[in-house]
Structure formats: C-alpha cells, structure tokens
Amino acid sequence: MTALDPFLFLGLPYLALTLLVVGSIWRFRTNRFSYSALSSQFLERRQLLWGSAPWHIGLFIVLVGHLIPLLAPGFWKALVSHPAMLLAIETIGVAAGMMALAGLLVLTARRVFSGPLQRITTVMDLVILGLLILQVALGLAVALNHRWGAQWSVGTLVPYLRGLFTLRPDMELVIALPPLVKLHVVGAFVIIALIPFSRLVHAFSLPVAYLWRPPQKVVWNNPRRWAVQPRSVRELEEGRRLFLRGVGATATAGLLMGVGVADKLVRFFSGPRMEHEEEIAMLRKKLERLEQTAEGRELELERKRKEFIHVAALAELNGSDGKYFIDYEMRPALAFKDGDGLPLLISAKCTHLGCTVAGRVDPQGRILCPCHISYFDIATGRPNPGSPAKAPLPHIGWALLDPSGAVIAQKAPGGPVEGEVTPDRLQGAQVYIAKRFAEEGRA
Numbered sequence: 001m002t003a004l005d006p007f008l009f010l011g012l013p014y015l016a017l018t019l020l021v022v023g024s025i026w027r028f029r030t031n032r033f034s035y036s037a038l039s040s041q042f043l044e045r046r047q048l049l050w051g052s053a054p055w056h057i058g059l060f061i062v063l064v065g066h067l068i069p070l071l072a073p074g075f076w077k078a079l080v081s082h083p084a085m086l087l088a089i090e091t092i093g094v095a096a097g098m099m100a101l102a103g104l105l106v107l108t109a110r111r112v113f114s115g116p117l118q119r120i121t122t123v124m125d126l127v128i129l130g131l132l133i134l135q136v137a138l139g140l141a142v143a144l145n146h147r148w149g150a151q152w153s154v155g156t157l158v159p160y161l162r163g164l165f166t167l168r169p170d171m172e173l174v175i176a177l178p179p180l181v182k183l184h185v186v187g188a189f190v191i192i193a194l195i196p197f198s199r200l201v202h203a204f205s206l207p208v209a210y211l212w213r214p215p216q217k218v219v220w221n222n223p224r225r226w227a228v229q230p231r232s233v234r235e236l237e238e239g240r241r242l243f244l245r246g247v248g249a250t251a252t253a254g255l256l257m258g259v260g261v262a263d264k265l266v267r268f269f270s271g272p273r274m275e276h277e278e279e280i281a282m283l284r285k286k287l288e289r290l291e292q293t294a295e296g297r298e299l300e301l302e303r304k305r306k307e308f309i310h311v312a313a314l315a316e317l318n319g320s321d322g323k324y325f326i327d328y329e330m331r332p333a334l335a336f337k338d339g340d341g342l343p344l345l346i347s348a349k350c351t352h353l354g355c356t357v358a359g360r361v362d363p364q365g366r367i368l369c370p371c372h373i374s375y376f377d378i379a380t381g382r383p384n385p386g387s388p389a390k391a392p393l394p395h396i397g398w399a400l401l402d403p404s405g406a407v408i409a410q411k412a413p414g415g416p417v418e419g420e421v422t423p424d425r426l427q428g429a430q431v432y433i434a435k436r437f438a439e440e441g442r443a
Contacts, residue, residue, distance in 0.1 A: 008186050009171045013164050016193035023196025051110055055103025061096035062139070065089065065150070073158050080151045089150045094143050101136045104129065128198045131191055138184040146178055146388070147372075152353055157185070176354045296330070303328050308399060308432040311335050317343060317431065322359035322367070322378075324348065328438035332356050333396055334367070335431060336378060342411070342421060343431045345396035346378055352389035397437030400429045412437055 027034065069076035080086045108129045111121050143149055156173050163169040174182060195201055303309060303326075311325045312335055322334030332348040334357070348357045348367075355371035362368070366375040366384065374389035376382065381392035399410040400419070408429055409419030 005171060005175050008182070009160075009174050010169060012186065012189045012193075013169070016189040019193045020195055024201060027196050027201060051103045051106030053103065054099045055107060058096040058098070058100030058103060062093065062100060065093050065096075069150070069154055069158050070161055073154055073162070076150075076158075077154045080154070086148060086151055090143065090148065093150070094140065097136055097140045097143065101133065101140065104133050104136060108133065124194075124198050128191075128194060128200060131187065131194070135184065135187040135191060138180060138187055142178075142180050142184055145180060146353070152371075156353070157181075176349070178352065299326055300330055303330070303435070307435045308401065309435075311343075311345070311398070311431040311433060314341075314343065314400065314426060314429045314431050319344075320361045322346075322348075322361070324359060325433075327396055327433060328435055333433075334359050334378075336361070338379075340421075341426065342409075342417065343398045343400070344378060345398050345431075345433065346376075346381060347393045347396065349393075350374060350389055351383070351391035351393060352387075357393070397434055397440075399432045399434045400426070401432055403428050403430075410434065412440065 080089060111125060111129065146152075156177060160170055160173040163173075174185060191200075195203070309325075309328070312323050314337070317323060317335055317337040319337050319339070322336050325333055325335060327333045327347070334346055334348045336344040336346070338344040346367075348359070349355075350357055350369040350371065352369065352372055352374055355369050357367050357369045357376060359367065361378060362375075364375075364377075365379060366377050368375055369389065372388040374387035375384040376389070376393045377384075381395055383389040383392065395413045397410070397412045397415075400408040400421075402408050402425070407419065408425050409417055409421045411417045
C-alpha cells in the first residue's frame with residue numbers, strides 16, 4: 001500500500017460523488033439552459049451517426065454489464081459460474097468496448113477536424129473526450145490482460161463499490177489488484193467528478209416535457225421544401241394523442257404481464273421454501289462464518305500484541321510440502337525448510353489477483369497459483385516468464401527460538417542469517433515470525 005492509496009480509493013470516490021451531486025444542482029440552478037449536450041447536429045451530421053450510435057450502444061451494454069453485478073451480486077455470481085455464460089459475457093463486453101472506443105474516436109475526429117465544430121469546442125470537451133477514450137481503452141486492456149473479470153470482480157471490486165455506498169469501504173479489496181484495474185477505477189471517479197462541468201451533464205436531462213408541450217410548427221427556408229404541405233395543428237395533436245394511447249396501452253399490458261409472472265420470478269430467484277432441517281443447516285453455516293470471523297479477529301489482535309508469532313517446529317518443516325500460516329499483515333504464507341536446514345518463509349498471496357498459492361513444490365522448485373496458472377520459484381519468489389503474475393512473492397523474515405524462549409538465529413528478508421546455527425542448537429528449535437521484520441517491510 002502506498003501513501004496515495006487512501007486518497008485514491010477512499011477520499012476520491014466521496015469527493016467525486018459530492019461534486020456530482022452538488023455541482024449538478026448548482027449548474028441547474030445557476031445556468032439551467034446549459035443543462036444539455038448542446039447538440040451539434042446542425043453544424044455537422046455526416047460523421048455524427050457513425051460516432052454517436054456505436055458510442056451510445058457500446059456504452060449502454062458496458063454500463064449494464066457493470067451495474068448488474070453491483071446491484072445483484074448473487075445473481076451475477078451464479079450466472080458467471082457457468083463457463084459458457086462467462087465466455088459469452090466476456091466476448092460481448094469486449095465487443096461493446098471496442099464499439100464504444102470506435103465511436104469515441106470518430107466523435108473526437110469530428111470535433112478536431114470540422115471547422116464549424118472547432119469554433120464551439122471547449123477545452124473541457126477535449127479533456128472529457130480524452131478521458132473517455134483512456135477509460136474505455138483501460139477497460140479493454142483489463143479485459144484482455146486479466147481475463148474473466150466478470151468472475152473475479154465479484155469478490156473484489158463489487159464488495160468495494162457496495163461498501164462505498166454503505167459507508168464501509170474496504171480499501172484492501174482494491175489495492176492488491178493489478179495497476180491496470182486500479183487505474184480504471186480511479187479514471188471512473190475522475191470522470192464522475194467532472195460530469196457537472198462538462199457536456200456529460202445532459203445524461204440527467206430527460207426530455208419528458210416533450211410529451212405534453214404544445215405542437216411546434218417548423219418552417220423550412222428552402223425552396224425544395226415549399227412543395228411539402230405542412231400538417232395542421234389538429235393533425236399533430238391527434239397524432240400525439242394516439243401516441244400517448246399506445247404508450248399507455250403498452251404500459252398497461254406490461255404491468256398485467258408483470259403481475260402474472262411476478263410470483264414465478266420471485267420463487268425462481270428466492271428458491272423453494274426451506275424445510276426445518278434446511279433452516280437448521282443454514283443457521284449452522286452462519287454460525288460457522290461468525291466463528292471464522294471471530295477467529296480472524298483473535299489472530300489480528302494477537303499480531304498487534306506479540307513481538308513473535310509461532311509458525312511451527314523446525315523439525316516439522318520440509319522442502320516439498322509447505323506449512324500454511326498467517327503473517328503479521330493477516331495474509332496467507334508458507335513455511336518450508338531450505339537446503340541448509342533453515343526456515344524459508346514466503347508469502348502465499350499471489351501478486352496477480354490475490355489468490356492463495358498452493359503449498360506443494362514441483363520438481364523445479366516452484367509453487368503454483370491455481371487461479372490463473374502462475375508458477376513461483378520458492379528460492380527467489382520470482383514468477384515464471386509469461387505467467388499472469390509479474391511481481392515476485394515476497395519472502396518473510398524469521399526467528400528461531402530455543403525451548404526457553406531465547407533467540408538462536410534470525411534472518412530478515414533478503415538479509416544474512418544472524419546467530420549460531422549448529423545442529424545441536426537447532427535441536428528442538430521453534431520457528432517464529434517477528435513483528436520488527438514486518439514493520440521494516442511496511443516502512
């Protein structure tokens with residue numbers, strides 16, 4: 001974690017949301033006639049269709065794909081648990097992102113190269129277009145470099161974003177993610193903060209009043225249009241009444257259909273009514289989760305109080321099967337014995353997306369992260385070339401204590417062994433992790 005992370009993932013989101021609400025209200029109250037996209041279709045319309053349509057269609061699909069897991073994470077998790085559905089969702093998302101990017105590039109070229117549009121284009125217009133292009137490009141880079149985001153985001157980004165709205169955000173869910181993902185999250189909040197000061201504010205201005213405003217008569221100052229007879233006001237009003245009737249009939253039919261299938265939908269998503277034994281089993285699972293949470297808090301409290309945390313007896317360790325333990329950062333770690341018969345402690349939290357690395361060492365001296373297939377050399381911590389993980393697993397400092405509690409030897413991460421490690425002194429030695437090594441690592 002860097003010093004900037006608390007601002008980027010705790011301060012910036014709330015700053016952006018505050019600017020969005022306060023800035024939008026302020027702009028509407030002080031300059032409501034600018035509360036629109038300031039349409040430029042009359043100035044140039046040939047490229048508008050080829051830019052606006054792909055941009056809006058692609059953006060709509062991408063936003064739906066982002067909102068569904070945020071609003072219904074359980075439903076989304078069940079949906080992406082099927083490999084075929086996950087592949088379809090990822091493919092549709094990438095295609096929609098490419099469509100949105102292509103539309104943005106056309107709209108940007110239209111702004112830059114069209115003479116009439118250049119005269120009404122502001123610096124903020126170009127800034128917003130640049131940020132949107134960067135944001136869509138980052139989203140595509142995340143989708144292509146960190147595959148199956150629709151699945152792993154349910155356990156990372158979705159809880160973080162939901163925590164923002166419940167005022168209990170967990171920054172740890174984000175800071176361990178790859179840099180591309182973090183840039184994509186920060187870019188979204190920057191764009192949200194700039195909405196009230198740009199053309200994007202038109203997303204909040206829906207032309208609902210058009211349904212009942214008086215008809216307007218458009219007179220074309222063009223000889224080719226003179227031959228067209230204008231429709232009377234009565235015909236326009238009749239057409240509007242028919243339109244409203246059609247909308248009302250469609251809405252009524254949709255409401256009746258919704259009432260007819262609501263019970264089946266509720267039963268489908270809520271599941272069948274539980275029997276007594278099933279309720280007992282569910283309560284037992286909840287109790288187990290509470291006990292696991294309490295156990296985790298006890299471990300965290302122990303690590304705050306004690307200078308040394310016991311890992312295992314040195315005699316219990318070997319070089320092929322690691323022993324799991326929890327380090328001072330409450331992260332999983334593995335303990336091995338190296339070729340000299342001394343402890344070798346290494347983090348078991350994958351540097352790609354935070355999965356727990358397996359404890360079995362293969363013949364090449366590597367341990368495997370099963371989530372996205374990254375191999376790590378236990379001696380150096382480095383991942384194999386071409387793996388999704390790019391950063392090495394950090395080693396952890398250790399201390400050897402004799403049965404009386406005296407320190408026999410110790411080793412900081414990357415440092416030499418301090419102390420006498422003769423076979424007779426190692427007899428009965430216990431392996432510990434030390435708080436001072438963890439604090440030095442944080443510093």
